Amino acid sequence: STPTHIRNFCIIAHIDHGKSTLADRMLQGTGVMHERNAREQTLDNMDLERERGITIKASAVSVEHEYKGETYELNFIDTPGHVDFHYEVSRALAACEGAVLVVDATQGVEAQTVANLYKAVDANLELIPVINKIDLPSAQPEERAMQVEEVLGLDAADCIMTSAKTGVGVAELLDAICARFPEPQGNPDAPLQALIFDAIYDDYRGVVVYFRMMNGRMKKGDRILMMGAQRTYQVTELGKFRPEMTPTTEAFEAGDVGYMVAAIKTLEDVNIGDTITLDTARCDEPLPGYEEPAPMVYCDFYPSGDTQFDELRDAIARLHVNDASYTYEPTNSEALGSGFRCGFLGMLHMDIIQERLEREGNVSIVQTAPTVTYEIKIVGKGGDTEVIQITNPAELPDMSKVKDIREPIVAAEIITPTSSIGDIMKLCEQRRGVYKSQKFLADDRQILEYDLPLAEIIYDFFDKLKSITSGYGTMDYHVTGFNSDNLVKMDVLVNGNPVEALSLIVHRSKAEFRGRHLLKRLKEQIDRHLFEIPLQAAIGGKIIARETIKSVGKNVTAKCYGGDVSRKRKLLEKQKKGKERMKKVGSVDIPQEAFMSVLDTG
Ligand code: GDP
Ligand code: MG
Numbered sequence: 001s002t003p004t005h006i007r008n009f010c011i012i013a014h015i016d017h018g019k020s021t022l023a024d025r026m027l028q029g030t031g032v033m034h035e036r037n038a039r040e041q042t043l044d045n046m047d048l049e050r051e052r053g054i055t056i057k058a059s060a061v062s063v064e065h066e067y068k069g070e071t072y073e074l075n076f077i078d079t080p081g082h083v084d085f086h087y088e089v090s091r092a093l094a095a096c097e098g099a100v101l102v103v104d105a106t107q108g109v110e111a112q113t114v115a116n117l118y119k120a121v122d123a124n125l126e127l128i129p130v131i132n133k134i135d136l137p138s139a140q141p142e143e144r145a146m147q148v149e150e151v152l153g154l155d156a157a158d159c160i161m162t163s164a165k166t167g168v169g170v171a172e173l174l175d176a177i178c179a180r181f182p183e184p185q186g187n188p189d190a191p192l193q194a195l196i197f198d199a200i201y202d203d204y205r206g207v208v209v210y211f212r213m214m215n216g217r218m219k220k221g222d223r224i225l226m227m228g229a230q231r232t233y234q235v236t237e238l239g240k241f242r243p244e245m246t247p248t249t250e251a252f253e254a255g256d257v258g259y260m261v262a263a264i265k266t267l268e269d270v271n272i273g274d275t276i277t278l279d280t281a282r283c284d285e286p287l288p289g290y291e292e293p294a295p296m297v298y299c300d301f302y303p304s305g306d307t308q309f310d311e312l313r314d315a316i317a318r319l320h321v322n323d324a325s326y327t328y329e330p331t332n333s334e335a336l337g338s339g340f341r342c343g344f345l346g347m348l349h350m351d352i353i354q355e356r357l358e359r360e361g362n363v364s365i366v367q368t369a370p371t372v373t374y375e376i377k378i379v380g381k382g383g384d385t386e387v388i389q390i391t392n393p394a395e396l397p398d399m400s401k402v403k404d405i406r407e408p409i410v411a412a413e414i415i416t417p418t419s420s421i422g423d424i425m426k427l428c429e430q431r432r433g434v435y436k437s438q439k440f441l442a443d444d445r446q447i448l449e450y451d452l453p454l455a456e457i458i459y460d461f462f463d464k465l466k467s468i469t470s471g472y473g474t475m476d477y478h479v480t481g482f483n484s485d486n487l488v489k490m491d492v493l494v495n496g497n498p499v500e501a502l503s504l505i506v507h508r509s510k511a512e513f514r515g516r517h518l519l520k521r522l523k524e525q526i527d528r529h530l531f532e533i534p535l536q537a538a539i540g541g542k543i544i545a546r547e548t549i550k551s552v553g554k555n556v557t558a559k560c561y562g563g564d565v566s567r568k569r570k571l572l573e574k575q576k577k578g579k580e581r582m583k584k585v586g587s588v589d590i591p592q593e594a595f596m597s598v599l600d601t602g
Contacts, residue, residue: 003188003255005070007181008212010077010092012120013102014110014474018132021164022102023076026174027063027243028167060198060210060257062240067178074177075257077197093123095197095212095257098181100173101154105131105139105161108442109151111415111476117152126181129154130173135163147442186254191283192216192224194252194276201321205237207264208245211276212257214287218276219251224262227286228274233262267321295327295343296408296479297350297370297458298391300501301357302339304592305364309338315361316340319353326353333394335499335585336366341391344370347458368501369598372455375482377404394500396489399540405505406482408454411436414465416473418444423468431456432485432507454479455505490515490544493536494522497586504598515545521597526590528552533588 011019060077077092093099099120103113120127129148131141141161149156160176162169198210218224222235239247240258252258264270275286303312316328327343344350350370357363373391378401380386385403390396396405412433416424425435428450436449452461457477465473490511492502502522506514515537522535526549533549584590 003183003186003253005072006075006184006255007072007098007177008075008096008184008255008257009098009100009177009181010096011100011102012116014104014107014112017102017104017107017110017113018164019102022130022132022162022170023061025164025167025170026076027061060241061243062257063242065174065178067175072178074174090119092197093119093125095195096125097184098126098128098177100128100130100177102130102132103144103148105133105141105144106136108144108147108445111413111474114152114413115476127154128173128176128180129159130162131159132162132164134161134168135166151441184255186213186215188215188217188253190215191281192218192276192278193283193287194218195287196270196272196274196276199270199272199321201267201318205261207267207270207321209260209262209264209270211260213252213254215254215283216278217251217253220249223279224276225279225282226269226271226274227277228271229269231266231269232279233264235260235262237261267317270321272324294479296346296454297344297372298341299350299370300331300333300336300339300341300368301354302333302336302366303363304366307363307365312340312363312365315357315363319356319361323353325349333500335501336368343391366592366595368595369504370458371504372408372458374505375406376402377406378402393489393503393505396505399489404484405487406484407487408479409451409481409483410454410457410477411480412450412452412457412475412477414448414450414473414475415441416446416448416469418446420469420473421446421448424448424465424473427464427468428452431461451480452477453485488539491538492518493538494526494590495533495586495588499585499590501595502598511539512544518597519545519547522594523547523549525594525597526588529588
C-alpha cells in the first residue's frame with residue numbers, strides 16, 4: 001500500500017477494559033476471520049495469556065478496511081495493560097502514529113488509563129477515545145465520555161461507543177481510524193531505517209524480527225545491517241501478520257509493518273529498539289531506540305529436579321530474545337549451587353518469566369524470594385565513601401563498613417472509591433508511605449498520591465488494595481529515586497547454618513515481627529527430620545527470634561492416628577510432591593515454598 005492508505009496504531013487501556021476483545025472484533029470486522037472459526041482472544045496467543053486472561057506480549061496484525069470506496073491497510077498492535085508491562089506499551093507506541101484509548105463504560109477512567117494516555121501523548125500520537133462495553137446494563141457511556149473530557153482532556157464528542165462483545169460501533173471505529181489517524185511519514189527514497197519492535201525465536205527459522213519501516217525500502221534478498229549489533233544478514237523472507245505470518249514478495253516501504261526472517265541464529269544480534277539498515281547503502285544515524293527498562297525486582301533461579309545448569313542457561317537466553325526486559329547473570333550460592341540472578345520489571349513479570357521458562361523452556365526451577373535494588377554507602381580504604389548497588393541482601397558488605405542503606409521509592413497514584421479512602425490511607429501509612437495529595441476524580445472516586453518504598457508494595461500491596469476496595473481500587477507507580485531509612489539485614493540460620501537465600505533487608509521497627517513470623521512459616525514448611533532443627537533469625541549476630549522443628553520417628557504416618565488408610569496415602573503423596581522442588585542445605589531439606597516465606601509480611 002502507499003503510505004496515504006496505511007494506518008499504524010495501537011490500542012491502549014487499563015487492564016480488562018477490553019483491548020484484546022476489541023482487537024479480535026476488529027479482525028472479524030475487516031473479514032480476516034470468519035466468525036465461526038474465530039477463536040476467543042486470537043491475539044492473546046500465548047497459552048499463559050489465555051489462562052490468566054491477560055496480555056503479556058504486544059502482538060501485531062495487519063488488516064484491510066474499505067473506507068469511502070478505497071482500501072486501507074491497518075496495522076495494529078495489541079498491548080498489555082498491567083503496570084509491569086509498561087515497557088511493552090512504550091515499544092508499541094514508537095511504531096505507531098495513532099492510539100485507540102479504550103475506557104470501560106462501567107468502570108470509567110482508571111490508573112492505567114491515565115498512565116497510558118500520558119505515554120501516548122509523550123509519543124506524539126493522535127488519539128481516538130473509545131467507550132467500550134456499552135452492551136452492559138450498568139454501562140454509563142455518556143457519563144464516561146464526559147469523564148474522558150474532564151479528566152483526560154479529550155473531547156467527549158470524539159468518543160466512539162462500542163461493544164467489543166456484540167460488535168456495535170466497531171465499523172464506525174475502523175472508519176474513524178482511517179479518517180482521523182495520520183498517514184505514516186517517511187521517505188521511501190531515503191536510506192533504509194527500520195525499527196525492531198519485537199522478536200521471537202523459532203527453532204526452524206531462527207530469530208523472527210518484527211519491525212516497522214521508517215524510511216527507505218526493503219525486499220527479500222537484501223543484505224541488511226543490524227546497526228547496534230553491527231552484524232549483517234541476508235533477508236530470506238518478508239511478510240505480514242494476517243494474523244498468521246504470511247510471506248510476501250513485494251518490497252516493504254516506509255510506513256509498512258511486518259516480520260523478517262534472515263537465518264539469524266545468534267540471539268544477541270537482535271536487540272529490540274535497534275535499527276535495521278541496508279549494508280550497501282547505510283543510513284547515517286540509527287533511530288532513537290527505546291529507553292532501557294530498569295529492573296525493579298531481583299531473585300535467583302536455580303535448576304531443580306532433573307534440570308541441568310546448561311539447560312536452564314539455554315532456556316533463559318532463548319526467552320530473552322522475546323522479552324529483553326529481564327536481566328540475568330550467573331550466580332553461585334553455597335546452599336543452592338550454580339544458578340542465575342535475574343532482574344524483573346515487577347512481581348507479575350517475575351512470575352510470568354518463571355512460568356514461561358518452565359513451559360516453553362522445559363526446565364524446572366527453584367526460585368528465591370525477590371528483593372529490590374539497594375544503594376549502599378560504604379566507607380572504603382582511607383575513609384573515602386563510595387556508593388554501590390546490591391540486588392541481593394547476601395551481597396551486603398560488613399555492617400561496620402556500611403554508612404547508609406538506601407531503598408527505591410515510588411510515586412504511586414491510587415484511584416479509589418471515596419468510601420475506601422480511610423482504609424487505603426491506613427494501609428499506605430503501615431507501609432511507610434508519605435502522603436502527597438488527594439484529588440477528586442468523578443462522582444464517588446478520588447485520586448490519592450503517596451510516596452512509598454518499593455519494597456513495601458511489590459509483594460501483596462496490590463492484593464490488599466483490591467480487597468479493601470472490593471476490586472474497585474487501581475494504582476500505577478514509577479520509581480522516583482532512592483531514600484535512606486533505618487534498614488537492617490536479617491540473617492536466618494537453619495540448624496546453625498546461615499542460609500543466604502533466606503536473608504532479607506527490613507526496616508528496624510519491623511524486624512522482630514518479621515523475624516518471628518518468618519520462622520513460624522519455615523517451621524510449617526520444612527518437614528520434620530530424624531534430628532531436631534533449630535531455626536533462628538539474627539541481626540548483626542544478635543538472635544531476635546527462634547523456633548525449633550522437633551525430630552520425628554521413622555514412621556511419618558504415625559501422626560495420622562492409625563486407621564484411615566487413604567489419609568495416610570494422601571500424606572505420603574503430598575510429601576513426595578513437595579520433594580520435587582527441594583534443596584538440601586547442610587543436612588536439611590528445604591522446599592521451594594520455604595524460600596518464598598520471606599515474602600509473607602504477616
Ligand atoms: P484487556 O485486558 O483490555 O485486553 O481486556 P480483555 O479484552 O481481555 O477483556 C476483559 C474482559 O471484558 C473479558 O472477559 C471480555 O470478554 C470482556 N469484554 C471485553 N469487551 C466487552 C464488551 O464490549 N462487552 C462485554 N459485556 N464484555 C466485554
Ligand atoms: Mg488483553
